[in-house]
Amino acid sequence: MTEAAERRKIMVVDDAPANLNFMHKMLQSKDYHVLTFPDGEKALNAASKNPPDLVFLDIKMPGMDGFEVCDRLKADAALKDIPVIFISALAETEHKVKAFAAGGVDYVTKPFQFEEVNARMETHLRLRGLQLELQALNDYKNHFLGMAAHDLRTPLAAIMLISESLVYQLSPSLTSDQSKFFDMMLASCKFMTGMINDLLDVSTIESGHININRQMVDITVPIIKSVEINRMFASPKNMSIAISCPDQLPLVFADADRIGQVIDNLLSNAIKYSQPGTDISLCLRHENDKVIVSVADQGPGIPENEQNKLFLAFGKTSVRPASEKERSTGLGLLIVKKIIEAHDGRIWFKSEPKKGTEFFFFLPSCHNWDIYCTRA
Secondary structure, three states: OOHHHHOOEEEEEOOOHHHHHHHHHHHHHOOOEEEEEOOHHHHHHHHHHOOOOEEEEOOOOOOOOHHHHHHHHHHOOOOOOOOEEEEEOOOOHHHHHHHHHHOOOEEEEOOOOHHHHHHHHHHHHHHHHHHHHHHHHHHHHHHHHHHHHHHHHHHHHHHHHHHHHHHHHHHHHOOHHHHHHHHHHHHHHHHHHHHHHHHHHHHHHHOOOOOOOOEEEOOHHHHHHHHHHHHHHHHHHOOEEEEEOOOEEEOEEEOHHHHHHHHHHHHHHHHHHOOOOOEEEEEEEEEOOEEEEEEEOOOOOOOHHHHHHOOOOOOOOOOOOOOOOOOOOOOHHHHHHHHHHHOOOEEEEEEEOOOEEEEEEEEEEOOOOOOEEEOO
């Protein structure tokens, strides 16, 4: 038995004993460990206890058909990535389309030649192996980024503290050029601190360990706090931030600090990319079972052919901040998207060149419609 095959468990689900016996015999001759089941319920129970590496699945079976079996496999987080190959006498296109929609990776019609089935199986096993290798490398990358970012943050904080102390002590005797150099150094330190914090967030999010402490909250509380902070950054650019909010909004089940982080990112982007003297508006509204928040600016907008970059890691567009002193890590919107999705919400935007950009996100509102936060 080869080392590769020894690790591979192949499950065959078919209500016809002759088909099970044939597949068992042929797969065993290739040194695979074969699990055969005559119905979907038994196969699912066995898969939950001993997950296979690949599943061959018939469609027409008594009780639960193959489509439902595949649906339930894909709904289980521990089983959803197992490749499923449908083998059926149903040759119509509609059945093939339904099989792929259920999550199948391939479809073979009966009668078939085992050599063809084996070739397809080995292809999907190789693809699954490569997927697992890539996942392991990605996990290693996230672990490395987390450690590197964490180790860099402490010395960087010391550099900032010392620099700020020197500026305070020496400011009366500094020349204009020296003051400019200190400003550049502090700005670079702040940018690096932001990048390190973003890298830590991204490594945490991609590892699947994002910390969300959800409770019933009045969403206006973290939003107003964020607006007040960002008004301090908008003021030197003669920019205003206006809030529109109804008197009543239902509570949301959310992490207030994380929602504040989302608003901080959207507002800071609006300030960063908009020209001095323009306005930013933040609007909240309740629609059906959702609380919807939007942040709109009067900035340059995003070219249509670059809009697909916005929620990607380091997905920078050709649009540049209004000031040369401001920079972007290209990670903020990815973090925002992951935070909103972790709250069972969704984020989207609309943008038009020279007319600005508006970001929207929604959070599910409280199911108890009697729980409202009322403002005068």
